Amino acid sequence: MNVTFFSTKPYDITFFEQINADFGFTLRFLKVPLDETTAELVTDSPVVCLFVNDQANAAVIQKLAAQGVQLIALRCAGFNNVDLEAARQHGIRVVRVPAYSPYSVAEHTLALILALNRKTHRAYNRVKEGNFSLDGLMGFDLYGRTVGLLGLGKIGKVTARILKGFGCHLLAFDVMEDEEARQLGIEYVSLVELLNQSDIISLHCPLTPQTYHIINHDTLKLMKKGVMLINTGRGALIDTQAVIESLKSGQVGYLGLDVYEEESHLFFEDLSDTIIQDDTFMRLLTFPNVLITGHQAFFTRNALASIAETTCRNIQAFSQGTVSGNEL
Structure with missing residues (x-):
């Protein structure tokens, strides 16, 4: 064959x-x-x-x-x-x-959360330059924080188990509900409730006509000011222009992406010697509270x-x- x-x-x-x-x-x-x-x-x-x-x-x-x-x-x-x-x-x-391996994506999700929260990527660069100042590196305890999981398949549930170990309160929105998730202590809520109540929102749903740009101008307004938004699912779950506006206003306080809706012309290639023509992607890279990896969560x-x-x-x-x- x-x-x-x-x-x-x-x-x-x-x-x-x-x-x-x-x-x-x-x-x-x-x-x-x-x-x-x-x-x-x-x-x-x-x-x-x-x-x-x-x-x-x-x-x-x-x-x-x-x-x-x-x-x-x-x-x-x-x-x-x-x-x-x-x-x-x-x-x-x-x-x-x-x-x-749902663990691969779930663990990378936590890597993004922890790095953004404790600003590990920025601290690493500072120390290399001999700058040991702590100004601007303050984070928060994950313990007691409310995390909303948008999509609760295999990856979402593994992510939930890890977050449970940190002492987080877990909310979920999914078209299907199952008893295993409830036994993990996950509370199923409506999409609006999840957006309203979550300190951190992590996307784990498939890309369908119903979930395309599920994070948009309207849904971003429903989130807590300063929310942390993580996407290791599919790039087009997020309206990138809308999230840029929310970063500028402070509505989104942290953004972690392993996927991007126009990634097909970027990710998996070495473009270090070229001028990247995607102005939207380059705009994302200018924010100090944005961390992007190149679709490596599965890797x-x-x-x-x-x-x-x-x-x-x-x-x-x-x-x-x-x-x-x-x-x-």
């Missing part, structure tokens, strides 16, 4: 080649992302493997179908970059990795091994004419 990978990095090759020793697929790794200009690079390969910023819109899927592609295997949980209806129309099945050895394992099992199920359980 031939499999063509797009948006390949050295670590993808390392982990997939290790796992593939047990499966025996023929793997072809391409560095370029999938889009309308690169879809025709797929030759004699019934399976393509995509990542978060590869584009599989209707036009791309039509080209993939013409190249004989029968399966799109996503090596990620999100699938908003795939036109599922177009895939169905062309008889292309789509599978994903619904869970790999642990455990998660990469799990992603490769699940992806290969999804492809194996397809090759054997069975269903993996991870189809969309």
Whole structure:
């Protein structure tokens, strides 16, 4: 079974080649992302493997179908970059990795919270320059603070467990409620209540038409002044222009991002020798109370091994004419 990978990095090759020793697929790794200009690079390969910023819109899927592609295997949980209806129309099945290591993203969420609160990133730079002043570095105790989790799937619940260890009061808003979350001491509330009451708000919901820009001018106004806002979910959950205005006014006191709605032209690449043309992103970087990482929350050895394992099992199920359980 031939499999063509797009948006390949050295670590993808390392982990997939290790796992593939047990499966025996023929793997072809391409560095370029999938889009309308690169879809025709797929030759004699019934399976393509995509990542978060590869584009599989209707036009791309039509080209993939013409190249004989029968399966799109996503090596990620999100699938908003795939036109599922177009895939169905062309008889292309789509599978994903619904869970790999929720601990990786949850722990990175806490890393952003702690770094922003105690201003670790700023203190690190000061000390390197011999500046040991504490002015401007004051934080607050997480103990007793109210944290609102917008989305309470696997990652949200792991995040909740960690925050519970810090002594935080936990609120959650989700379309589904479950008993496990209640046993953790999480209180389900309405979206408005969560926004009104939370000192810290962390986003863990998928990107859907209903959640697109769920953080916007109107919802930002409902938050406590000086709120900490964390997004390790999907970039387009936040209206970036709206959050910039709230940073300027002080309504948002801290912003931690591992995702960005226009990240496909930025993240996963070394742009240190170029002039970044995204003025909105560059404006975010000017705020001292903003901390941005380049979509690295998932990036642990455990998660990469799990992603490769699940992806290969999804492809194996397809090759054997069975269903993996991870189809969309």
